[in-house]
Amino acid sequence: MDHIAAHNQSSKVAMPPTKLGNTTPNTLHQRMSEIVPNRLSDIRIIRTKYGKGNLGNVTVDMAYGGMRGIVGLIWEVSLLDPEKGITLRTHSLPELLPRLPRGRRGSEPMPEGMLWLLLTGEVPTKEEALGLSAELAKRGVVEPWIEDVLDQCPKTLHPMTQLSYAVNACQHSSKFAKAYASGVPKDTYWQYYFEDCLDLIAKLPLIAARIYRNVTRAEGAPPVGRGLSVDVSLDWSGNFARMMGFESDEFDDMLRLFLTIHCDHEGGNVSAHTCHVVSSALADPYLSFAACMNGLAGPLHGLANQECLLFIVKMREELGDNASNDQVEAYVRAIIKSGQVIPGYGHAVLRKTDPRYTCQKEWAEMHLPDDPLLKLVGQLFEVVPRVLAEGGKVKNPWPNVDAASGVLLNHYGLKETNYYTVLFGVSRALGVLSGTLWARICGLPIERPKSLTSEEVVRLFGPEVSPKM
Ligand SMILES: CC(=O)SCCNC(=O)CCNC(=O)[C@H](O)C(C)(C)COP(=O)(O)OP(=O)(O)OC[C@H]1O[C@@H](n2cnc3c(N)ncnc32)[C@H](O)[C@@H]1OP(=O)(O)O
Numbered sequence: 199m200d201h202i203a204a205h206n207q208s209s210k211v212a213m214p215p216t217k218l219g220n221t222t223p224n225t226l227h228q229r230m231s232e233i234v235p236n237r238l239s240d241i242r243i244i245r246t247k248y249g250k251g252n253l254g255n256v257t258v259d260m261a262y263g264g265m266r267g268i269v270g271l272i273w274e275v276s277l278l279d280p281e282k283g284i285t286l287r288t289h290s291l292p293e294l295l296p297r298l299p300r301g302r303r304g305s306e307p308m309p310e311g312m313l314w315l316l317l318t319g320e321v322p323t324k325e326e327a328l329g330l331s332a333e334l335a336k337r338g339v340v341e342p343w344i345e346d347v348l349d350q351c352p353k354t355l356h357p358m359t360q361l362s363y364a365v366n367a368c369q370h371s372s373k374f375a376k377a378y379a380s381g382v383p384k385d386t387y388w389q390y391y392f393e394d395c396l397d398l399i400a401k402l403p404l405i406a407a408r409i410y411r412n413v414t415r416a417e418g419a420p421p422v423g424r425g426l427s428v429d430v431s432l433d434w435s436g437n438f439a440r441m442m443g444f445e446s447d448e449f450d451d452m453l454r455l456f457l458t459i460h461c462d463h464e465g466g467n468v469s470a471h472t473c474h475v476v477s478s479a480l481a482d483p484y485l486s487f488a489a490c491m492n493g494l495a496g497p498l499h500g501l502a503n504q505e506c507l508l509f510i511v512k513m514r515e516e517l518g519d520n521a522s523n524d525q526v527e528a529y530v531r532a533i534i535k536s537g538q539v540i541p542g543y544g545h546a547v548l549r550k551t552d553p554r555y556t557c558q559k560e561w562a563e564m565h566l567p568d569d570p571l572l573k574l575v576g577q578l579f580e581v582v583p584r585v586l587a588e589g590g591k592v593k594n595p596w597p598n599v600d601a602a603s604g605v606l607l608n609h610y611g612l613k614e615t616n617y618y619t620v621l622f623g624v625s626r627a628l629g630v631l632s633g634t635l636w637a638r639i640c641g642l643p644i645e646r647p648k649s650l651t652s653e654e655v656v657r658l659f660g661p662e663v664s665p666k667m
């Protein structure tokens with residue numbers, strides 16, 4: 199896009215950092231304030247030059263088929279290639295992970311670096327990532343009544359329901375909702391959205407750790423109560439681990455990796471798209487993200503990581519530790535025959551092994567080579583793709599991100615499978631809030647695709663069928 203770069207040379211206008219109330223401008227905000235006008239000018243040029251470009255035909259099957267293959271969204275922060283997997287601001291995971299900054303402790307990237315990249319398009323320096331880490335630690339405060347609400351939840355309420363409940367409650371402190379109600383101009387919306395997004399990301403470890411501590415407490419023990427707080431000397435992920443009660447450096451690193459790689463998968467997946475559509479009505483980031491979490495909690499989407507570990511554990515109980523591949527295959531066939539899916543396998547867009555699976559499998563092979571569940575993950579990889587590919591019905595027989603994550607968490611003592619999707623959700627906040635913030639920066643309108651009834655399909659294409667409904 200040389201013409202765009204050239205245009206930028208002549209039109210570079212640095213927007214002054216905006217102070218909102220008592221909020222001190224921060225480095226990420228300053229960088230975004232410089233980037234936003236240039237990017238908006240790029241987009242104006244793109245729309246002028248290519249606005250009438252055709253993105254493809256839509257068939258009736260596509261409309262009945264979950265809109266698979268329809269390109270109908272702009273999502274600035276990531277793009278999914280069916281063969282190569284996710285690219286985050288054009289970087290593939292294997293290329294990006296070694297380049298993202300490490301913190302003061304640990305050897306895995308800080309998720310803060312990923313957030314910076316998603317928002318700015320630039321890999322941050324270590325200082326920038328540490329600055330963002332400190333800023334998140336400062337913003338990490340949850341209103342006491344929301345802590346009380348969580349403490350009132352029955353232990354048996356699914357952790358994802360508790361997460362959605364708490365995030366909705368945090369809407370009470372939305373700066374965007376307040377600013378919108380006061381009638382601020384449209385081109386300043388994103389500034390308030392930015393504030394809410396950072397506040398929400400900062401609050402999530404506190405909320406999620408409280409949920410973990412509450413659902414894992416001993417029978418009869420009191421809930422967490424007041425006093426859970428972030429340590430400003432720790433990074434976002436380190437704080438999360440510590441507040442959950444995990445103390446090991448290796449767990450911290452595993453969590454950093456988990457939170458970094460689960461962040462985003464372009465705009466059309468259920469969680470990102472939900473956030474996008476809810477936010478397009480100018481619902482604030484809290485309401486949009488809570489809705490997004492409800493989508494992530496579905497078993498065909500994020501909950502598959504819970505389902506996947508349960509599947510592996512149950513298979514181990516039935517087959518023991520020395521099962522042959524033939525036994526694993528017979529087990530898998532029986533599950534498919536009973537009409538259930540094999541969790542962790544298949545994908546709506548990917549057509550090859552998910553690089554996020556590979557990355558977690560490599561971590562596991564290095565850090566927990568003798569874990570008996572890891573052996574089963576390997577056997578499933580040898581068996582399932584071949585079985586699923588038979589008959590040609592399943593479009594992608596290869597493993598997705600959820601096929602290996604539970605084994606890692608379980609190995610380090612995080613055994614509560616119904617909590618796994620909360621970790622996914624905390625990570626997903628980085629991506630969906632970045633993508634959604636960029637939608638507000640671009641001023642994208644309320645989303646409203648057209649729908650049809652089956653009678654209308656018949657009317658459009660011919661009278662030979664007449665649905666009796
Ligand atoms: C973070 C994520 O969201 S990654 C995905 C996590 N989800 C899972 O791992 C659950 C298991 N996988 C699945 O259910 C699917 O592969 C999905 C939901 C991920 C993708 O769904 P689709 O795009 O509809 O897949 P596809 O077009 O290949 O499906 C065709 C058929 O194969 C079946 N199929 C797809 N994957 C599997 C699987 N892992 N096991 C058994 N059957 C499967 C579908 O259920 C569908 O059957 P149907 O025609 O009888 O309804």
Ligand SMILES: O=C([O-])CC(=O)C(=O)O
Pocket residue numbers: 462463466467468469546547598599
């Ligand atoms: O892309 C999808 O549809 C599902 C997925 O893997 C994700 O959201 O991480």
